[in-house]
Amino acid sequence: MRIGGLGVLLVVACFAHISVGSTGAGLLALFGDDAGARMVVWELRAPRLLVGLCAGACLGLAGAILQAAVRNRLASPEITGVGSGAVLGAVAASTVGGLAAQPAAMAGAALVGGLVGGGLLWVVAGRSGDVAVRGVVVSAVLVGGTLLLLTAKPQLAGAVSRWLLGSLAGRTWEHLAPLWPVLVVALVVACGLAGVMDVLAVDDDHAHAVGLAVVPWRTAALVTAALATAGAVAAVGATAFVGLLAPHAARALVGPLHRRLLPTAALAGALSVVAADALGQVVGVPAGAVTALLGAGVLVVVARRTGGFG
Amino acid sequence: MIAEVPLSARGVRVRFGEREVLAGVDIDVRSGEWVSLLGRNGSGKTTLLRVLAGLLRPDQGAVLLGGDPMAGLGRREVARRLALLPQSAPVVAGLTVRQFVRQGRYAARGPLGMLADTDDPHVREALRATGVDEWADSPLDRLSGGQRQRVRLALALAQDAPVLLLDEPTTFLDLRHQVEVLELVRALQHERGLTVVSVLHDLAQAARYTDRVVALRDGVVHADGEPGDIVDSQFLRAVYGVSGEVLQITTNGLLKTIVVPD
Numbered sequence: 348m349r350i351g352g353l354g355v356l357l358v359v360a361c362f363a364h365i366s367v368g369s370t371g372a373g374l375l376a377l378f379g380d381d382a383g384a385r386m387v388v389w390e391l392r393a394p395r396l397l398v399g400l401c402a403g404a405c406l407g408l409a410g411a412i413l414q415a416a417v418r419n420r421l422a423s424p425e426i427t428g429v430g431s432g433a434v435l436g437a438v439a440a441s442t443v444g445g446l447a448a449q450p451a452a453m454a455g456a457a458l459v460g461g462l463v464g465g466g467l468l469w470v471v472a473g474r475s476g477d478v479a480v481r482g483v484v485v486s487a488v489l490v491g492g493t494l495l496l497l498t499a500k501p502q503l504a505g506a507v508s509r510w511l512l513g514s515l516a517g518r519t520w521e522h523l524a525p526l527w528p529v530l531v532v533a534l535v536v537a538c539g540l541a542g543v544m545d546v547l548a549v550d551d552d553h554a555h556a557v558g559l560a561v562v563p564w565r566t567a568a569l570v571t572a573a574l575a576t577a578g579a580v581a582a583v584g585a586t587a588f589v590g591l592l593a594p595h596a597a598r599a600l601v602g603p604l605h606r607r608l609l610p611t612a613a614l615a616g617a618l619s620v621v622a623a624d625a626l627g628q629v630v631g632v633p634a635g636a637v638t639a640l641l642g643a644g645v646l647v648v649v650a651r652r653t654g655g656f657g
Numbered sequence: 658m659i660a661e662v663p664l665s666a667r668g669v670r671v672r673f674g675e676r677e678v679l680a681g682v683d684i685d686v687r688s689g690e691w692v693s694l695l696g697r698n699g700s701g702k703t704t705l706l707r708v709l710a711g712l713l714r715p716d717q718g719a720v721l722l723g724g725d726p727m728a729g730l731g732r733r734e735v736a737r738r739l740a741l742l743p744q745s746a747p748v749v750a751g752l753t754v755r756q757f758v759r760q761g762r763y764a765a766r767g768p769l770g771m772l773a774d775t776d777d778p779h780v781r782e783a784l785r786a787t788g789v790d791e792w793a794d795s796p797l798d799r800l801s802g803g804q805r806q807r808v809r810l811a812l813a814l815a816q817d818a819p820v821l822l823l824d825e826p827t828t829f830l831d832l833r834h835q836v837e838v839l840e841l842v843r844a845l846q847h848e849r850g851l852t853v854v855s856v857l858h859d860l861a862q863a864a865r866y867t868d869r870v871v872a873l874r875d876g877v878v879h880a881d882g883e884p885g886d887i888v889d890s891q892f893l894r895a896v897y898g899v900s901g902e903v904l905q906i907t908t909n910g911l912l913k914t915i916v917v918p919d
Contacts, residue, residue: 418747542771546760552743555712557816558736558764603751606772 349600350611357618364399364625365392390519398518398582399624399634400617401530405579406586407593407616408530411609412537412572414594415544416565423591424576426482430590431489432464433457433573433580437510438493442500450581454525457581461573464489469569513586513635515624522582529578534613536571541605544568548603586635588642589619595649662721663688663820663852664709664739669718671704678704679715680876686820691846691853693863696873697897702856703744703824705873709854710741710822722820736764740813744824746805748798754808755793758783761815783814786848787841803834810841821845823855827862835859839866860897860914864888872896888914 365388366373376384406424413422413429424430440456441447464485472481493511497504509516537544543564546554554561576590597611623641624634664686671679678701686692694702707713709720711727720727723738730738740761749757758780763771765779784790787807792800797808806826813821823842827835843866846853857863863870864884872880872887874896880887893901893914901916 539769539772542763543768545756545771546763548749549757549760550743550745550747552712552741552745553747553760555732556710556736556741556743557760557812558733560732564768598751603749604756 350607350614353600353611353614353618357614357621360618360622360625361396361400364396364621367625367628368392394520394523395515395518395624396621398523398526399515399621401523401526402515402579402583402586403589403593403617403620404613405526405530405533405575405616406590406620407597407612407614408533408537408609409572409575409579410590410592410616411594411597411605411612412540412544412568412575413590415548415605416568416572418548418550420595421591422482423588424572424580425585425587425590426486427572428464428468428482428485428489429461429569429573429576430464430580430585431486431493432467433461433577434510434585435464435489435493435496436460436577437581437584438496438507441507441510442496442503450521451525454529454578454581458574458577461577461580462570465569465573469566509633510580510584512633513584513638514633515583515620516633518582526578526582529574530613533571533575533578534610537568537575537609538606540564540568540571541609544605544609545603548605583620584635586620586623587639588646589616589638592642592645592649593619661688662686663723664854665721666705666709666715667719667721669705669708669715669720671701671708671713671715678876679708681718682873682876682878684871684878684881686852686854688819688852689846689850690868691843691855691866692869692871693855693857693867694873695857695860695863695870695896696879700873700896701876702873706822706824706854706856710739711735712741712743733764733767736816736818738818739820739822740816740818741822742809742813742824742826744828746809748805750798751796752798753794753796754789754800754811755780755784757797757808758789758793758811758815761812764816777815779815779817783811786814786845787811802829803831803837806830806834806838807841810838810845814845819850820852820854823853825856825858827857827859835862842866860888 362374376388379385410423413427414420436456436459437453440453446452446456468482468485471485497507543559546557546559547565551561593616594612596615597608601607601611619638620634623637627634627637662685666682666684669679669682670677682705694705696702708715722730722735727735759777762777762779784793787810789807789811792804797805826838830838839862842853845851869882870884871878879896880892889903890901893899899916901914904913904915
């Protein structure tokens with residue numbers, strides 16, 4: 348029922364998204380006689396919408412996985428090293444590697460960066476489980492690396508800022524091509540791990556006691572989250588707060604069981620990014636700026652209502 | 658898989674840095690008995706329980722579970738033979754009692770088997786045996802400490818393992834709930850023929866409920882036997898470092914100690 352409501356909102360957001368832009372063309376233009384309008388919708392708006400849907404779903408999913416795997420409700424792709432690692436990978440590929448025009452190569456670079464970032468956190472945090480604080484440290488180092496690359500190649504600052512901020516501008520079918528398989532794989536693997544994540548979300552001793560080998564399963568969950576994050580970041584950059592808030596919205600809607608929580612978090616993430624991009628196009632800012640500004644407000648409200656995220 | 662000695666430790670040594678917490682412990686837990694581990698803070702009793710549960714690998718020595726070296730058993734196989742009530746009790750907001758207790762079936766059903774929402778007779782029976790079935794669909798975070806402890810016991814029972822380990826099961830509970838939990842464990846021990854090992858702080862409770870006490874001191878077994886045979890003023894001094902008088906131990910296990918500070 349509640350998922351149905353979320354689905355309706357998502358459909359409305361998609362219609363709104365495909366209808367905004369400098370020409371008045373909407374979805375119906377695809378079936379009309381106006382070749383120019385058809386081209387605008389099919390070549391510009393449709394891929395942008397689909398990239399937004401898939402990237403948002405990836406971020407929501409990654410956030411839900413991470414919050415279970417590291418047992419911290421503040422965990423999100425941004426602060427676990429995975430998000431900032433993926434950004435660093437994408438920025439390095441476009442500045443040093445000159446691969447900015449090749450979406451598949453960018454996706455690969457972001458994936459490697461995300462895995463390196465996640466691995467770095469794994470090394471730093473170890474078994475302490477103190478991911479919240481150490482994740483911030485790891486992320487700061489990775490963001491520092493990104494800024495260093497920018498300083499070395501200042502002429503690329505404009506092009507690179509899209510990854511730092513998160514933007515759907517100019518996304519094409521080429522960007523969708525590596526993204527949707529990532530979403531499908533991450534979603535299928537994550538849903539397969541749903542029962543494992545229910546156990547991991549409680550406590551390590553608890554997981555051991557009921558017979559779950561914590562380290563390999565948590566690693567599998569983290570790799571899945573890194574994959575989803577990297578796919579999203581390679582396509583649209585780091586879209587702030589989506590990975591943090593979508594799982595909270597999903598949890599409020601369907602409760603803590605992951606076989607319902609994971610797909611719902613993906614839906615909520617898709618809705619956030621598409622709605623943010625539609626709104627952003629109206630007011631003329633990137634989607635990442637909208638999620639950053641609105642997300643901060645939502646975070647404050649949620650934290651007050653629930654008495655924090657402890 | 659009912660072995661005469663379902664759980665035993667052989668020459669177990671554990672070091673934390675420089676400190677040797679367990680310095681060669683041997684213990685045999687016989688089928689169907691309830692053994693409590695006693696000792697002052699830092700004597701190694703919780704460490705020993707964690708080693709017996711397979712949560713901690715000993716630096717030397719071995720744990721035998723159902724006759725097999727635990728080191729050679731997979732995590733799920735261990736959980737099929739041994740259930741543990743850990744000391745810490747974090748609660749996932751919104752998770753219901755039934756959803757939590759179902760997690761006790763992980764070892765039997767595996768990662769993919771956990772996805773199906775089938776009605777599991779072991780879960781139903783565990784909820785009933787611990788008297789928590791009336792709250793089965795309530796969120797765990799809405800229950801009181803005593804109720805939660807029963808639910809955690811239900812989770813351990815749902816594993817359907819012949820050995821049950823309890824790490825300070827009465828900590829954080831008021832006196833009434835302490836007695837309730839201990840009575841429940843004893844009833845389950847007798848009804849199901851469970852073998853139980855627990856860390857207990859309260860000497861009187863250990864004597865009242867358990868068949869055997871194993872007292873640790875400085876990482877080795879200082880005394881091992883029936884409470885009536887070994888608990889006396891010398892025991893109090895050696896194990897806890899206090900002067901005291903043991904007043905009486907009657908046949909039903911009631912024990913009274915009067916402790917006089919030096």
